[in-house]
Amino acid sequence: MLRFNLTLGLQRMDTMKTDDRYRRGLKKLKEVDREAGKRVIEGLKDIAPDFARLLIEFPFGDIYSRPGLDLKSREIAVVAALTALGNAAPQLKVHIHGALNVGCTEQEVIEIIMQMAVYAGFPAALNGLSAAKEVFAERGKAKG
Numbered sequence: 423m424l425r426f427n428l429t430l431g432l433q434r435m436d437t438m439k440t441d442d443r444y445r446r447g448l449k450k451l452k453e454v455d456r457e458a459g460k461r462v463i464e465g466l467k468d469i470a471p472d473f474a475r476l477l478i479e480f481p482f483g484d485i486y487s488r489p490g491l492d493l494k495s496r497e498i499a500v501v502a503a504l505t506a507l508g509n510a511a512p513q514l515k516v517h518i519h520g521a522l523n524v525g526c527t528e529q530e531v532i533e534i535i536m537q538m539a540v541y542a543g544f545p546a547a548l549n550g551l552s553a554a555k556e557v558f559a560e561r562g563k564a565k566g
Contacts, residue, residue, distance in 0.1 A: 440479065442483075443478075443479040443480075443483035443484060444475060444478055444479050444483060445483075446482075446483045446487050447478035447479050447480075447481070447482035447483030447484075447486075447487070448478055448482070448483075450482040450483070450486045450487050451463075451478060451482045451486075453493060453523075453524070454482075454486065454493055454496075454497065454520040454523060454524060455516060455519065455520045455523065456519075456523055458516050458519050458520070459482075459516065459520075462477070462516065463477065463478065492524075493524040493525075494521070494524045494525045494526060497517060497520050497521035497524050497526060498521065498526065498530075498534055500517045500520070500521075501514065501517050501518060501521050501526075501531060501534050501535065501550075502534050502535075502537065502538055504517055504550075505534070505535050505538040505542065505546055505547065505549075505550035506538050506541060506542035506546055507542075507546070508542060508543075508545060508546035508549055508550075511549060511552075511553050514550060514553045515553050515556060515557050518531055518553060518554055518557040519557055519561070521534075522557070522561065528554075528558055531554050532551065532554060535547055535550035535551050535554055536551070538550060
């Protein structure tokens with residue numbers, strides 16, 4: 423009986439930690455992606471709600487919330503990484519929006535993506551530039 427209660431208590435502590443990670447992650451996600459990240463999470467709720475929760479808890483609750491890098495530096499790294507992957511256009515677009523939201527200029531985003539041609543190849547950089555062009559056009563339409 424004591425063992426059962428101890429296990430139950432540990433489960434409650436894990437749940438509290440998870441809830442803290444989730445709240446911290448949602449807050450950080452809003453700082454970076456505003457509403458775009460929320461749409462990604464909503465889109466997963468009917469097919470993979472656990473994955474949607476993990477997507478908030480780990481990258482945003484644990485990694486983005488760490489000290490040591492500001493959000494602009496983190497988004498520069500993410501845009502570079504997603505560009506280098508060459509096969510993550512939807513995620514790249516979300517993070518290009520994020521980079522712009524946290525202080526990157528369009529020119530900086532272009533330079534980040536062009537830099538990836540050296541390490542990931544011209545096709546990856548071309549795909550990245552295409553994604554950036556779409557994001558810039560979307561944001562331009564939203565302004566005007």
